[in-house]
Amino acid sequence: MTYRIGTLNGRKVVTFNDNNGARRRIRLSATSIESAAVEGYKVYREYWDKIEKDREWSISEIWCGYKKHLGDRSSGRNMLSEGKSILPFFGGLRPSDITEELVQTYISTRVNLRTGKPVSDGTLWTELGRLRDALQYARKRNWIKSSEITYIPRPSKPEPRDRWLRDPEIVFLFRETMNQPHLYLAVHLMLATAGRVTAVLELTWDRVNFVENYIDLRVVTDKRQKKRASVPITKALRKLLTDAKSRSTCDHVVEWHGKPIKSIKTAFNHAAKRAGLVDVTPHVMRHTAAVRMAAAGCPMERIAAYLGHSDPAITRKVYARFSPDHLRMEADAVDVGHLVKLAVNERRGTRVRVRSRVHAASEIPRK
Numbered sequence: 001m002t003y004r005i006g007t008l009n010g011r012k013v014v015t016f017n018d019n020n021g022a023r024r025r026i027r028l029s030a031t032s033i034e035s036a037a038v039e040g041y042k043v044y045r046e047y048w049d050k051i052e053k054d055r056e057w058s059i060s061e062i063w064c065g066y067k068k069h070l071g072d073r074s075s076g077r078n079m080l081s082e083g084k085s086i087l088p089f090f091g092g093l094r095p096s097d098i099t100e101e102l103v104q105t106y107i108s109t110r111v112n113l114r115t116g117k118p119v120s121d122g123t124l125w126t127e128l129g130r131l132r133d134a135l136q137y138a139r140k141r142n143w144i145k146s147s148e149i150t151y152i153p154r155p156s157k158p159e160p161r162d163r164w165l166r167d168p169e170i171v172f173l174f175r176e177t178m179n180q181p182h183l184y185l186a187v188h189l190m191l192a193t194a195g196r197v198t199a200v201l202e203l204t205w206d207r208v209n210f211v212e213n214y215i216d217l218r219v220v221t222d223k224r225q226k227k228r229a230s231v232p233i234t235k236a237l238r239k240l241l242t243d244a245k246s247r248s249t250c251d252h253v254v255e256w257h258g259k260p261i262k263s264i265k266t267a268f269n270h271a272a273k274r275a276g277l278v279d280v281t282p283h284v285m286r287h288t289a290a291v292r293m294a295a296a297g298c299p300m301e302r303i304a305a306y307l308g309h310s311d312p313a314i315t316r317k318v319y320a321r322f323s324p325d326h327l328r329m330e331a332d333a334v335d336v337g338h339l340v341k342l343a344v345n346e347r348r349g350t351r352v353r354v355r356s357r358v359h360a361a362s363e364i365p366r367k
Helices: 033-056 060-069 075-089 100-107 122-142 166-175 181-191 196-201 233-248 267-275 283-295 299-305 312-322 328-333 337-349
Strands: 003-009 011-017 023-027 215-216 231-232
Touching: 003 033, 011 033, 033 100, 060 075, 060 122, 100 122, 166 181, 166 267, 181 196, 181 233, 181 267, 181 283, 283 299, 283 312, 299 312
Parallel strands: none
Antiparallel strands: 003 011, 011 023, 215 231
């Protein structure tokens, strides 16, 4: 939708195509081109705001509008696959047509489009959450009223999978990926940088600094919410990257026949299956890296910086329990082993004096 400012019979006018595609010309009170530009935009915007407000939006139109708003963010890209299930069921409806009973029907009948099996609660939680977000976006844009939005129930959010790889499992995975250089490099990068799979696949050689020995996973133009870090290159990874650079025919570090790779999901799943690994996804590599850092006693603030977390509290909440010193002081405070020894001596008839850690010195009376 565009407009232009012009002159007709000595009067300033704004011209644009209306919602039916017909040309609409509206006279302005402004006399100068500068003031006409301001007034013209206001008239143009008021017209379309009224059209959008009076329009009866369908779920399909709202979904597409929200997807366009998200653009190239990962959530926007995910809406393409999520819409394959949401839109056939809800797409032709208006927001006011959605009821809790209808949503429950969707939940009970939603199956995997390929296998025909019921989908997980996690999938339903994500899809219905996206529908909620789309409706709230439409409300904020004044496409719909708050009264038109019905509460959308969804299953409880599943607990995140607490899965990481032990050393033998990492060996098995490396063994099964060595014959696929692109996959082997991607797995090593995810483990050594603690980067998400998207960050690793988007990594280009200009962000691999061999001189100062670091990898910059950050993308300057990246407006997505997920943060990325700049991390040192490990010794093993440096050798692997040097070999990969000598054979590279692409700007991207992880490549396949000279072209960047959009996904390693299928290849990774096959390799994990051959290695006998269960419930392992590419994201487990990032989790494994963080667990190894925490188990080595690295401070949570430094782990947060390595992971690209903006708030160390997030890191501490997930990974503090893996630290060797986690709650060690508290455990020592409730270690009553010395009192057990005293109790044994008491049973043997030996009078002892005990200095309490809490109260003043006291004597344990003998029976």
